[in-house]
Amino acid sequence: MKKAIIAIVLLAAIAVPGFASVTDMMVDVGIQNSSSVLEYNGNDIKFQIDLQAGFGMVFDNGPGFDLMLTAESNFNKLELGAYYMHKIDFRNSDVDMLVKVGPSFTLSDPFAIGLDVMLDFLFNISDSFYVSVGTGMLMEIVEFRNGDAVSDFTFDIPLPSVGLGFKF
Numbered sequence: 116m117k118k119a120i121i122a123i124v125l126l127a128a129i130a131v132p133g134f135a136s137v138t139d140m141m142v143d144v145g146i147q148n149s150s151s152v153l154e155y156n157g158n159d160i161k162f163q164i165d166l167q168a169g170f171g172m173v174f175d176n177g178p179g180f181d182l183m184l185t186a187e188s189n190f191n192k193l194e195l196g197a198y199y200m201h202k203i204d205f206r207n208s209d210v211d212m213l214v215k216v217g218p219s220f221t222l223s224d225p226f227a228i229g230l231d232v233m234l235d236f237l238f239n240i241s242d243s244f245y246v247s248v249g250t251g252m253l254m255e256i257v258e259f260r261n262g263d264a265v266s267d268f269t270f271d272i273p274l275p276s277v278g279l280g281f282k283f
Contacts, residue, residue: 145278
């Protein structure tokens with residue numbers, strides 16, 4: 116699975132010269148709390164953190180796409196998201212806004228398909244370095260268990276994610 120993900124990211128990076136209108140390519144790494152609640156088990160309070168890595172392209176300072184890989188801190192769950200992304204540039208400001216919508220796939224057992232809607236703010240520290248802060252709604256639509264499709268609609272509104280990124 117890792118080889119397939121690496122191959123997709125490399126193909127996207129190699130295909131860049133074919134996109135004459137690419138204005139931003141972004142790579143970011145960050146953390147996100149996967150749940151807005153704290154779980155209480157006996158005497159322990161569990162605060163779970165997800166690790167995220169993303170690759171995005173913006174065309175003509177507006178529309179683009181984003182690939183996001185998310186793993187729980189214990190790596191029991193791996194999720195891949197492929198999103199349509201739209202960048203909104205606030206003029207005369209070092210802040211950009213990204214709106215992302217698209218499907219997500221839980222690649223671990225059980226396999227699941229969802230739909231995510233996210234909003235991120237990019238605080239540009241320099242021309243090539245930024246800090247992102249964002250949240251959204253992560254919806255799971257269908258889950259495949261033991262050969263059966265189970266349609267339990269669930270959604271999370273995670274606490275804000277924080278990440279560091281580079282534009283090139």
